[in-house]
Structure formats: structure tokens, C-alpha cells
Amino acid sequence: MIEVRGISKRYGNLQAVDNLSITIEKGHIFGLLGPNGAGKSTTISMMCGLINPDQGQVLLNGNAPGIKETKHKIGLIPQSIALYEELTALDNLSFFADLYNLPASQKAERMEWSLAFVGLQDRAKDAVQDFSGGMKRRLNLAASLLHDPEFIFMDEPTAGVDPQSRNKLFESVFELKALGKTIIYTTHYMEEAEKLCDRVGVVDKGQLLALGTVDELIEQYGGESRVHIKSEQGEESFMTANPVNDLMTRLKGLTTVENLSLQRPNLETVFLNLTGKQLRD
Numbered sequence: 309m310i311e312v313r314g315i316s317k318r319y320g321n322l323q324a325v326d327n328l329s330i331t332i333e334k335g336h337i338f339g340l341l342g343p344n345g346a347g348k349s350t351t352i353s354m355m356c357g358l359i360n361p362d363q364g365q366v367l368l369n370g371n372a373p374g375i376k377e378t379k380h381k382i383g384l385i386p387q388s389i390a391l392y393e394e395l396t397a398l399d400n401l402s403f404f405a406d407l408y409n410l411p412a413s414q415k416a417e418r419m420e421w422s423l424a425f426v427g428l429q430d431r432a433k434d435a436v437q438d439f440s441g442g443m444k445r446r447l448n449l450a451a452s453l454l455h456d457p458e459f460i461f462m463d464e465p466t467a468g469v470d471p472q473s474r475n476k477l478f479e480s481v482f483e484l485k486a487l488g489k490t491i492i493y494t495t496h497y498m499e500e501a502e503k504l505c506d507r508v509g510v511v512d513k514g515q516l517l518a519l520g521t522v523d524e525l526i527e528q529y530g531g532e533s534r535v536h537i538k539s540e541q542g543e544e545s546f547m548t549a550n551p552v553n554d555l556m557t558r559l560k561g562l563t564t565v566e567n568l569s570l571q572r573p574n575l576e577t578v579f580l581n582l583t584g585k586q587l588r589d
């Protein structure tokens with residue numbers, strides 16, 4: 309379990325994270341969503357123990373993230389790819405395995421497992437500079453799994469990857485969940501969060517604006533649905549908070565319905581309702 313208790317971080321005059329609290333259950337996939345500069349990476353860095361909060365506390369299974377026993381339980385997939393381009397996939401993994409101090413008895417087996425897990429076993433001996441963006445992302449994930457961490461932090465893992473690699477990454481995330489891992493996932497893609505996450509938190513300007521399951525957030529912040537009907541009486545569209553009831557009532561007065569659509573709010577609607585439509589840099 310991860311407990312984030314009132315953490316804050318300031319850079320000069322900028323309050324990057326402001327009194328943020330979240331609890332994440334073991335085995336959950338938690339989505340941290342927010343516009344550019346919202347404070348997601350800073351929050352993740354504090355959760356991993358890479359930077360210390362000015363205030364507040366993070367506990368992973370009751371322990372601070374910076375202590376030795378906890379460090380071994382953390383896997384971080386950073387936003388920018390951290391690999392040596394001129395080395396092969398295997399040599400990259402060997403380098404990271406040594407950084408994690410993996411004992412020789414486990415090293416080869418864990419490297420093999422990690423490569424196979426991300427579907428790159430056939431490319432083990434190829435240099436990373438010849439990999440596609442998606443393959444590099446997957447190898448980045450493999451490198452963070454070598455020491456079999458319990459808490460896995462993924463900071464925009466699908467940025468710049470094609471649909472096939474993205475799909476493979478999703479499968480990997482579900483497999484990690486099935487293995488009992490706790491996963492923290494940041495993304496700008498709302499459909500990813502809808503597909504993957506047990507719960508999500510929406511942050512902006514360092515503050516937590518909403519927390520819950522996707523369905524709970526849509527219920528609370530999604531607003532109305534749009535109904536469109538084409539019938540013998542012509543075309544009509546209306547917004548409603550009770551789309552099914554209102555639709556049934558409206559259909560009673562019609563004999564020929566040519567077309568019907570119901571557009572419910574989704575996580576994207578929630579996100580824009582909470583964080584606004586103003587562009588962020």
C-alpha cells in the first residue's frame with residue numbers, strides 16, 4: 309500500500325505540489341492525470357524517494373521510500389528514455405542489473421525474463437540505436453523490472469509509441485497487476501486511463517482536484533449526455549442528465565426512428581471540466 313500524506317514541493321516561487329494526499333491499495337493501477345506542468349512528475353519523484361517533500365510524508369508499506377529496504381521494491385520508468393544507444397538490449401539490461409546489485413545467480417534469469425516480458429527476446433543482441441521508439445519504451449520498462457519491484461511508477465510510458473507497442477505496453481501493465489504489483493501510471497491519454505486504471509487522481513497546479521474510479525468521476529464531474537434522434541419529425545439533439553429516461557419518453561411519441569445516438573460524458577470530459585480548456589505550455 310502507498311500512503312501519500314499532505315506532500316508539498318516548492319521551486320522558488322512556484323508551488324509545484326501543494327498538500328497532496330492519496331492512498332493507493334496494493335495490486336491497484338492508479339492513474340495520475342493532469343495537464344503539462346500540473347506536478348505529476350514531481351509527485352512521482354517524491355513517491356519514489358528521488359526528491360524529498362518540503363512538507364508531508366510518503367509511506368510504501370509503512371516505510372519511507374528512501375530507505376534501503378524500500379528502494380529495492382521500487383521500479384521507475386522515467387518519462388525520458390534512459391538507455392545507452394550504442395549498447396545492445398542485453399548489455400543495457402546487464403548495466404542496470406549491476407546498478408541494482410542483482411546477485412550473479414539471479415542476473416541472467418531476470419534479464420531473460422524481463423526481455424521476454426516486453427516481447428524483445430529476439431532483439432537481445434541488437435543495438436538500441438536501431439530500435440523503434442516503441443521498442444525503446446519497452447526496453448525501458450524491462451530495465452525497471454529487473455529487480456522484481458513491488459511498486460512500479462510509469463511516467464508517460466506510451467509517449468511517442470505506435471498502436472502495436474502501446475497495446476503491448478497495456479498488456480504488460482495488466483500482467484504486472486496480475487502478478488500483484490502496485491502501479492502508478494501518468495498519462496495525457498484519457499482513454500488509456502479509462503482502460504487501465506482502478507482509480508485515478510486529477511491534479512492541476514500541484515493540487516489534487518478529484519480522486520476516484522473513472523465511473524465515480526464521470527458521475528460527479530462529467531455533466532450531461534447528448535442525445536440525437538432522427539425521425540419522421542426531423543432531427544433533434546438535446547442535453548440531459550437522465551439520458552435513458554428522457555430518451556424512452558421522447559421515443560414514445562415517434563413512429564419511425566431512422567437514427568439514434570447517445571453520447572455520454574467520458575474521462576476526457578471530466579478532465580476538461582476540472583482543468584479547463586486553456587492551453588498549457
Ligand SMILES: Nc1ncnc2c1ncn2[C@@H]1O[C@H](COP(=O)(O)OP(=O)(O)OP(=O)(O)O)[C@@H](O)[C@H]1O
Nearest residue numbers: 319322324342343344345346347348349350351387
Ligand atoms: N527542478 C525543477 N526546478 C524548477 N522548477 C521545476 C523543477 N521540476 C519541475 N519544475 C516545475 O514544476 C512544475 C511541475 O512540474 P512537473 O514536471 O512535476 O509537471 P508534470 O505534470 O509532470 O508535467 P508534464 O506533463 O509536462 O510532464 C512545472 O511548472 C515545472 O516547470
